Amino acid sequence: MNVADEDRGYLLASMRAGEVVLVLGAGASATSTNRGGEAVKVGLALAKKIAERAGLNYGGEKLTDVLSATSRILSKKQLQDILTHEYVGVKPSPELERLFQYTWKRLYTWNIDDALLNLTGKSAQRRRFYNGLIDKAAEPEENGQLHIVYLHGDATKPEHSFILTETEYSSWLKSDKHFWYQRAAQDYFTFCPVFIGSTLDEPILSAELERAGRELNSTAGRAFLITPDVLSPIKRASLEARGIVHLQGALEEFSAWLAKNLPGGRSPKDVLATNNSFSDQVLDSLTRDDIQTAHFLRPVDALGLHQRIARISPGDKARLGREFLRGFPPSWLVAASDIPVKLEATTALLEQLKRAVENNERLFIVTGQAGSGKTTAVMMALLQYVEKNKEVALFDLSSDVRSIKRAFNLLRKISNKKIIIYIGDLFLFGDGFREDIDGLVGRDITVVSTARSGEWRDRLSRQFPGLEPFLFQRFVRKDFDPLIDRLIEYVPAPRFRQLSRPEQRKKLASSDSQLLIALREATESSNFSDIITNEFEKLPDDDTRLLLMIVGIATIARVGMSKEAAYEAYANISKSRPFDEALDALSGIVSVADNRRFYARHELYFRHILENVISFSELSLVIRSILKTYLKYEIPIVRSVNRLESTLFRFLLNHDFIYEHAKQHRELEHGRNIYSEFEVEFQLDGHYWLQYGLYLAEIGDLHSAIDMLRRSIQAYPDNPYVFHALASVQLQLARERPNYDAVTKSLIDEAVRSLKLRDAKSGIEVDEYPIVTLANGHIAALIKHGDLGAAKAYGAEYFDRLQQLDRQVNSPAIQHTKDKVFRFVTLGQWGEKHHSGRNRSGMGFG
Template sequence: MNEDIKAALTTGRLTLFLGAGASKSCKSRTGVPLLDGGQLAEALATEAALPYEQESLSVVYSAARSKLQSRLDNFLESKFRHARPSPEYLALAEFAWRRIYTLNIDDALDKALAQRSKQNVETFIAGDSIKNQDQVFERLDYIKLNGSIDRLSDGIIFSSAEYAKATGKALPWYEQTASDFVENTFLFVGTKLDEPLLKFHIERYKEINGKKNGVSFVMTPNASEIQRIDLASYNIFHISGTLLDFTNWLNSNFKKPISAWDLATESIPQLAVLKSDAAKAPGYAALFENVTLVRPDFLPRETTNVSDGQIRDFYKGFYPTWDDILNQIPAELDVLQAILSALDNLTQNACILPIIGPAGSGKSTALMQVALRLSVRPDQAVYHIAEPVDDLLGTLKAIEEACTDNIKRIYVAIDNLDAFSDDLVVALSHRQVSRIYFIGAERENVWARKTKSKLRRFGAKEVVISEFSHADAIKLLEKIQEYGSWTRLGKLTPEARIDELMIRSRKQLLIALWEATAGIGYEKIIQKDYRSLQTDNDRIFMLIIGLATVNRAFVPAELLNRTLIQLGLLRQAPSLLENLAGIVRAENGKYSVRHPIYARYLMDKIVDPILTERAVKALLGAFSIYPAPVIQHISKKEARIYKGIINHNFLRNVLHGKKKVILGLYQSLEKKFERDGMFWLQYGLCYRDFGEDDAALEKLRVACEAYRMPHTEHAFAQQLLIIAPKLDDEIIAFEYLSEARAILLRLDSSIDSDDIFPICTLAEGEVRVVHRFHGDGEARMKAAEYAKELRARLRQTDGDQYMNTMRQRLTSFASSGKWVENSANSEN
């Protein structure tokens, strides 16, 4: 063995790939050794009463299947079901693994894992839906690519015909194997080097990686010189040995088997400093995924050296890294002291400090700088969350448990506060955390429209980041001179430099910095970058990542790889990333475009919407491999991407309102998402956008049938109320009203949908229907009834802005007969 394998194993980057030779020491249920490929071919020929002349297993299996039909399944079960695991398999099962792939259909390793593994083992075959790799290794994905003896009805791959079908069909776990080849080190054990499926994967590996192969290894008893040279050309190196040699090496190199906790702490270093008693509990490590302990000695540092004279990515418009913050690359502006002073005044009743401002104003940078400042105080602990976590309440409780009693104040800094607002309401309403205070950054318009109404009872007065001061300009210029582009500014006088920044400071900080250093408008900067891209492949690669960035999310490597597979571009990924240097950043297996402002301007003003449509379709295709409803089978950070790009408003904007393109995109995905309620919800709302009410109703009805959830039911009821007053048949119109009323009254006590309460939807809809068929007088009476109801509700909802607007409109109509239209009543 070697240090490369040891390093990959201890960091959770080693993927096992087992062939028939790995099961050599296992026994059947009758106690005889399991058959290898040649022995199975001979036994199949005998069972089928066919002469055996050393034909390959694939040929013999095909002939035996044709002759024996269903009786072949009974034969296979007698040989491979209820197998007895070998000592080697039991030894493997003691260790935690990232993933294990196998070509074997027997259940010997299944039994070993069930008996010895401390991980939660989930078994898949090639056609099963994907699950993302568990970043804290508590779940082990065990993939049986040729099929499984306990799932013969789902098919197995032995014959040439079955092999051909498997390679030609887009089976999710085949695609994932390719992605794993790119991202990790493989160790093949017990495979024949001329095995068709292995050859297929090796060729695919070569195709994917081109000349930039990672290192993988094949372990078999022997290999010829020609075979070794051939494998080395793919960066797959041969090691002489068997599975027994490998497990002996494991036992001699590790005093105790590597655990999931060992791999998790390697992946998330801050876990190592948590309380040991809580840390070992199942699911504990997962609570800290996407959570950063802010402490100078634990913060992630740059893995590549940055030369002193190099322009830093931060001054090219990228979000700061923790390395940037630690090295004080961004200037510390005056607003920082205002934030720190406000934090000292937080109480348990007002425990959230919102930092708000327009996009690109420096909120995220200030949040990280404040977090680092707070972390040096000995009686305080600070955590930073930049991406959604799957169980925020559980994470907050774990953070409190992780902090010793001498920690009097815990700060949790949250970027994109709105994404966490509902979970925060639950946590704080029931006082389930007591030592935690929150600092949250959010865009000014999102805060005003959505987040403030949810969190204001828990929050202090917000700190607004807008224009920067003369003193800030001096600090910024000092940092730009040291770390940014100084070519243009360096030619100006000191006074002119300050004037240049101050003039542009009427815009967001980010845009001011771009324009001051380049001397041209940010629009022209982005246009210039886009024109520098040479091919459509470069552009679509950028767009895929940009679609996530616009929705304030990173693209995980696995998701990006699956998307590139949809487009046939995975093999070009390394060169594409090189071509987009300065536009796309890759960090810790996640990808982003410079900034949401940058990505949004590209899609809104520059990129051909047909190209954007290709990127959206490929990215959604990468989500289609999950079971329905998709949203329940992906992490919250990926859910942000999925919900963002499938949204009808988003697609209308980035595809420039082109009806044929937008509807065509949804239509092309009908089969892939035919059981996903969210897809049909957005599909129906898209038809509503274009005024096709009957089609919208049809799609929204399908959405309710696919997956009944409050938002979908609300949209369906709203569509009934849109159509009802347009009908000529009063009976049908009031049937629609009755159906909608039943739904909305049931929902009314439990939800509000994007700040649109079901009672408001019902009030407006019913007044319109009554007005259409029963005239002005009855409609005004109905409006007065609902206005009175909403007035009472407002006292209970702390004066919700949308509900108050609806009350005013109803009151106006009741008194004057004039209805004030409001575009805010559409479902988002």
């Protein structure tokens, strides 16, 4: 099998990184044998056998034509007997067995035979099988787990049907329910696909690729087609135009080519060595399970980063500097370079970091505003610290790690040094992170992370009582000159460059904002809001703006968007511009971060566009297009996808997010439509119903809200937030009812019982306090209906509980409610301002 040097290099690099998706066509089974010891019949050979069994003369017609012609002659059982004889009990060929000595990102097959179920040889990966006709899609797992997907059905499970005839193809095309074909199209764009034994005339995949925007001259990367056919110049040119390289050969030849170029196979451990740079000594110590956890850990080598910086070209370094100073997130490579300025506050940060590590503190947090430069400063300080302290090892923990506890345990196993673990954004790790941190007691491990000042104050601090974060302040006058030097070196800004140094300092001083905004305003001599608005409006067309909105929403959610999901969401709503062209038009505005996800330049940029430029109809269109990309996964969604995708899904449905923007544009009913569109698809997802119900409560439709929240309990009865939310809305409805009748009393009684039960069960480290909702809602309802005696009696009870809780936790909500209840009990003053339709308990509920 002849492979051009450039193609060979790309394919082998993809194999070493574990980034190849294998797609098996009929030719891949041709050398395996059926239960009778004969070669498995595929294509025309199977067509001939079926035609003869039906008593028809066979003239070389293709299989789909034969199946159509014999559908009224052969019974379903007769056809099934033929398929069972040919495709159940298949012995895989040696060359097919050898493929599994290598690590693949995923394997799809158009074949229905069970050869892949009968593999007996050495396998690099564990195997998990999916039937594409009945199973929902799944995200790729760690490299130790291989998903094998039967796209057309499985001969061992005939009850689930097959895709064999033109009618069956057409039916599945129209259904839009073949979720694994949607996932296959995503994988096609994201990884390196290798097709073996196929003509690539498969209509469903073609439709999905077309829907996802695979156009001529696409830059999505190479794909490889391996067949023994001699292709015509036109056919070869057509493939090349789509980035598909034809390699003439059969499965046996490809297997031999792999054995020659990657002898001994390619294990997940080999892939880990390529991707994460662990030493040979560490790799040798890892078990199979360790390898899966190690996939999410990256050693950070300060010396190696400096060497990489020294090797990159001036042009590439200039590009890095320009992107960073324009707002893209920092990378370890940028942090190790001289591109970022060591701000005055970084010196104090480094001193605090030293003390935290030397005192073996479990958690060191740096807080600050978005765009303040805190993340860059933390990364710079960490690199500087480990350079001077060789006995300390630094690791970066990926935010989509499956088990933080396993990652912590593995680090202790593979390193005898003191360890610092860097976690980019504490917000993404949720409430359970406290328990993981508690497990570090007595270990030489310090976790370093960042958090927004407001998020730390309002939510995260209660998880870590007594921990005082380092507050990273905005830049000061001493930082002006080095900042100006970097701007002049990396950012093309003629007007700024022409200014005198005092005038340039004045420009920076005039922007009393975060560092990011100040730098942009200084170089472009205009208000930040005007700069961003003009940039957005000058994009070439609506399609390009839609792609920016797709990525921008994911950027505001702080998780970015995977390449494959961006393709699919864009395909749902774009009109004409191919994805690659739209992405090219967003160069300098959208980029790929170290975690291989798309991000808009900075959250601050897109938040301005969201709040001041686009309509709610456009926002709604984009939200719904992204939500549709989740339909292919099992319910509940948050358990079927990784941490980042789960966070994005929650954000897209968040009732506060949708309500605030719908209210701003006076489109409250349009906001409801975002939820109502997915009532069937997400009907078993408790989080969906929770957010739907809370949105309805926000807009004042309390009866419907209660209905939706009850559905959430039915879908996910173990979520305490739903019971809390339901009780809150019941109290609101009770207060708004005109009469203090049996229905009103029943609403109050049920809500009070539920909230008291929640209060008894909940700890002090929670986001929402049932006693706050209970005191506010119950007392207000009793006052509204004139039952002042009961209101004061309950007020005294609730005050005691609030006072007890106030001693345990510092919460503005508890303090405010305690004072409010005290005034009512002692002075008879309730003083609540009524805002119709709003959730007056202040509950966020996820």
